[in-house]
Amino acid sequence: MNVREQTQTIERLTLSRYAALSENSRGRSRPEPEDPMRPCYQRDRDRILHCKAFRRLKQKTQVFLSPEGDHYRTRLTHTLEVSQIARTIARALRLNEDLTEAIALGHDLGHTPFGHAGERALNRLCPGGFTHYRQSLRVVEYLEKDGKGLNLTWEVRNGIVTHTTGEWARTLEGQTVRYADHIAFLNHDIEDALSAGVLSNDALPPDAVRVLGKTKSQRITTMITDLVANSADGEMHFSPNVEDAYHLLKDFMYSTVYVDKQAKREEKKVDKVVEELYARLCDDPSLMPNFYMQIAYKEGIDRAVVDYISGMSDHFAIRLFEDWLVPQKWHVL
Incomplete structure (x- = not known):
């Protein structure tokens, strides 16, 4: 039994019955020999981490265009934060961390320069429209490696293309990344807005603060803990109170920070x-x-x-x- 087979045995014995086991993957578009050491989702994670599109994320906008400060998020730091949150949730629910991490690291590979402003501009110009999640799938299926793509497993590709809106991923690992993405961008965008002086803690909706917490750490901890506590039955969801508080905070950000004249003047x-x-x-x-x-x-x-x-x-x-x-x-x- 090689290292990969040993790892697959450990997955089978220790992961939740709702987890996506490596040995049960639907496979790749182009079949290829198994690696003797790494299960398929770990190989996908490594391929994404080493691809060119991943490295370019370090100079792509998250919220604030070309910020002067060193500590504002870029699309790369956002991606790493999503990965960390998603892995925390996956470990608590005994899901497949390799699959979760691969989806998280690949979810924004197709994002445009200048963040969502660039995405909206291309959507207006491109016949048929443009969305970054469909482009992320195109990056891994075709654009990387000069037209060869990364040849990722079906489960990773499904998680990438469903991470934002519309149909949910077919795996709980993919659904985990979608929740992690929302938890990350909401709370980290608040922190960046506070640093930029376009938002004060006192301005946050009191009802949301009362449920989720006053600080970034408290809010993230509350949301992760609540999601894990309410998702042990194979269906992922917040409790009603946290769900309502999350939407209240999200609506507040979209009506204030994301349209703030100072933050968006460029x-x-x-x-x-x-x-x-x-x-x-x-x-x-x-x-x-x-x-x-x-x-x-x-x-x-x-x-x-x-x-x-x-x-x-x-x-x-x-x-x-x-x-x-x-x-x-x-x-x-």
Whole structure:
């Protein structure tokens, strides 16, 4: 019995009957030999961690565009925080932590530069619309490794594409990531807003604070503890009180911080940057790397341009915009 088989035996003996066992995976789109040491979901986790799209998350906006402070979240730090919360929940419920972590690390790989402002801009421009969760699936299925994709298991891909809205994941591990994503972005966005001075603790809804707690740590602990306590029967959900408090706090953030003039004053420029890049690349696809030229030939220019722009970091998108559309100083030799 090799190491992988030993690990699979441990899963079978110790995990919940609701957990997704590695040995029961629906498999990959392209069958490949099993690894002698790592079960399939652990291999998926490693593939995501080492892919290019994951590294680019470090320079993609979470809430505040290109913040000057060192401690504001980026899309990468958000992803790591989602992973930590999801693993805590999965361990408490005796779910498959490797599967949970793989989904969490991959859930935002398709996110645009400039956060949700960039996503909204591409959604307006792209025929058929654009969502980051569908793009995340496209990244792992096709765009990574020059068109080969990461060849992840069905369960990881299902968890990635269902992490935001609509149909729930078919595994409890995927559902765990969806809850963890909501817990993370809500509480960490509050902390960033407090640091930025666009929100004060006194402004938070008293009814939500009374149930969830006054601090970030208290709120996260309350939500995780409540979710675990109410999800032991194979169905994940908060208690009614915590569910109501969560929605109250979320509605407050969407009506205040996420539309705050100071925090969002630069977002109106995002539309201009994305629109100009989109138009320029559609007019002259040869400006894109050869890989995206091939996509344009096979699937159309719009598809290729969306793939290229959505994969950019904030800094790269701004640099291209400046190089192509901002007049440069004339240097006399």
